[in-house]
Amino acid sequence: MIRVRFAPSPTGYLHIGGARTALFNWMYAKAQGGQCILRIEDTDRERSKEEFLEEILTSMKWLGMDWDEMYRQSDRFDIYRQYATKLLEEGKAYKDGAAIILKIEKQEVKIYDLIRGEIVFDTETIKDQVLMKSDGSPTYSFACVMDDALMEISHVIRGEDHISNTPKQIMIYQALGFKVPKFAHLPLILGEDGGRLSKRTGAVAVSDYKKQGFLPQALVNYLMLLGWSPGNNQEMITLKAAVKKFSIKKINKAAAVFSLEKLKWLNSQYIKQMSVSEVVNVSIPFLREAKYIDDNYDRKRLENIVQLYKSRTPTLADFLERADYFFVDDFSVDEGAKDKHLTEDKKEAFQKLGQQIEEQARFDVKVSEQVFRALVEESGMSASELVHPVRVALTGKDVGPGLFEMMAALGKEKVVQRLRAAFLKR
RNA sequence: GACCCCAUCGUCUAGCUAGGUUAGGACACAAGCUUUUCAAGCUUGCAGCGCGGGUUCAAAUCCCGCUGGGGUCGCCA
Secondary structure: OOEEEEOOOOOOOOEHHHHHHHHHHHHHHHHHOOEEEEEEOOOOOOOOOHHHHHHHHHHHHHHOOOOOEEEEHHHOHHHHHHHHHHHHHOOOEEEEOOEEEEOOOOOEEEEEEOOOEEEEEEHHHOOOEEEEOOOOOEOHHHHHHHHHHHOOOOEEEEEHHHOOHHHHHHHHHHHHOOOOOEEEEEOOEEOOOOOEOOHHHOOOEHHHHHHOOOOHHHHHHHHHHOOOOOOOOOOOOOHHHHHHHOOHHHOOOOOEEOOHHHHHHHHHHHHHHOOHHHHHHHHHHHHHHOOOOOOOOOHHHHHHHHHHHOOOOOOHHHHHHHOHHHOOOOOOOOHHHHHHHOOHHHHHHHHHHHHHHHHOOOOOHHHHHHHHHHHHHHHOOOHHHHHHHHHHHHHOOOOOOOHHHHHHHHOHHHHHHHHHHOOOOO
16 A cells, blocks of 8 residues: 655645645555555644644645545654663663664665665764654654654655655664655755745745635646646646656656746636636635625626636736726826826816716616727727726726726726816826 | 755756657747737747766767755754
């Protein structure tokens, strides 16, 4: 039975590197019909927080992952102590104060990594390893080895930063007489600057990406593309389809630089592909949060607005920002565009346009275009001479959906009101 | 510094296991089409095998060295 594990430490949020490690573990388990174990490495009681654990679990579920078993190392201190004592009795470890330390014999340790092949270490440079700390808690490596063995983990899939830990851990397996699992060390994810991924270079928490309006499908899709490829020049792929194609052997060895641009592109592709109704559904929490809607929102109207923005939105947060004028009157205004387009010579046309629109019994896309074009023709202006000023007056922006669609969605009342106010405010 | 890992367009990658490709795709960038704007879409373009040695008829692919990047050296995980 293939058994893998993801072992986060609840001392912080789930970051995208950890999420990808979890993802590859999960995909491998699913691809092999195996099991995925979630192990909470909360041996550091000072830094471990329940709220972080909640955040990690929420993020994992949000990304579409689940697990077959879950353990907490803080529940298992007795087990660690018991085995450490055994090593002590066998003379394989010794005490230093209250700490229990494993003797490291000089030898050559070979590990076979599923991604990198054979890696050889000389333990001469490895110091004796602390197993149990003075405070009675196990060290990371000891607890990790104990659990991987006792939980019958067949494959340890983790970040490349653990390669150097592996020989130490193998020494522990040997001392304990446990079977050594197979290892696969994933390449790291680097920040845009080529260095370590950090808050400085952008968001690192999965929950931050959620807040910014990235879709889980897009994030998961992007994450799996970092170091792996489904082949056939395919960029977009569902988790389900990726599982079918997944193979550890095809994972890259080289670290990958995280590109927010590409993530945004993928996200925009997913938004574009979703139905209007689906995009409305995922947007609602954001609209609520921004107080753009309350419980009595008009779904038809939302669908209308989403339709206009579906193909011009990288993230849901961008959607809210760009379509703010549909929901509030104090929408953001591009002052540069305002100065450029809202010139006094448009005053008369605005007045007439407002007047004529107000007179319409029905105001839809067709009518708005008819009225607008008639006015343009009558005044001798070109369409674009009035299109831009009107857009700026109604939306505060000089970019956006088609003017007539936008006016119809905004509604007669708001259109008239904003056209009239356009020159009053100055 | 010691030890370990890695190296194809600016970025993510296919190709490398079993040497022979006009080195393919995607993001970004540029241009064009379309258009009331911005997007989206379509078309086109730009751009890469880090360097040096081997092995071979033939090397992105195999070997060695160099350089460069990354990781680890905690009673953190």
